[in-house]
Amino acid sequence: MKYYGKALLALAVLALAACQSASKTETAAAGSDVENxxxxxxxxxxxxxxxxxxxxxxxxxxxxxxxxxxxxxxxxxxxxxxxxxxxxxxxxxxxxxx
The missing domain is CATH 3.30.10.10 (Trypsin Inhibitor V, subunit A)
Structure with missing residues (x-):
């Protein structure tokens, strides 16, 4: 049972990290619109x-x-x-x- 909890915790950390990098990409795309x-x-x-x-x-x-x-x-x-x-x-x- 301990392994399932650790796996869920690792999955949650990876999911949060993926969300953070996506928001930075949107900000960079908005900056390129001004240049173009x-x-x-x-x-x-x-x-x-x-x-x-x-x-x-x-x-x-x-x-x-x-x-x-x-x-x-x-x-x-x-x-x-x-x-x-x-x-x-x-x-x-x-x-x-x-």
Missing amino acids: DTCGAAQYQNYVGKPLSAVNSLRFDTPVRAISWNSAVTMDFNLHRLNFLADKNDTISKVYCG
């Missing part, structure tokens, strides 16, 4: 929290999508397209490439 900002989303992060209609007065050199919370959009991925995603209050919640 192909559509210029970083310069429009100040629009987060503003109404989605604020995008209408801007001029862009790249393709742009203003996405309402209940809009249907295509799932094609375009690194050079700038997306403004709004929540239920029609407030911009995220600006990203894709």
Whole structure:
């Protein structure tokens, strides 16, 4: 019976170690998104929290999508397209490439 307890303890330690390394990988991936900002989303992060209609007065050199919370959009991925995603209050919640 002692061997089962030790085996379970070793398995739990390995499982916790696996979870820790996965969270570090996600943080590294988020940092690489900033480096690969192909559509210029970083310069429009100040629009987060503003109404989605604020995008209408801007001029862009790249393709742009203003996405309402209940809009249907295509799932094609375009690194050079700038997306403004709004929540239920029609407030911009995220600006990203894709």
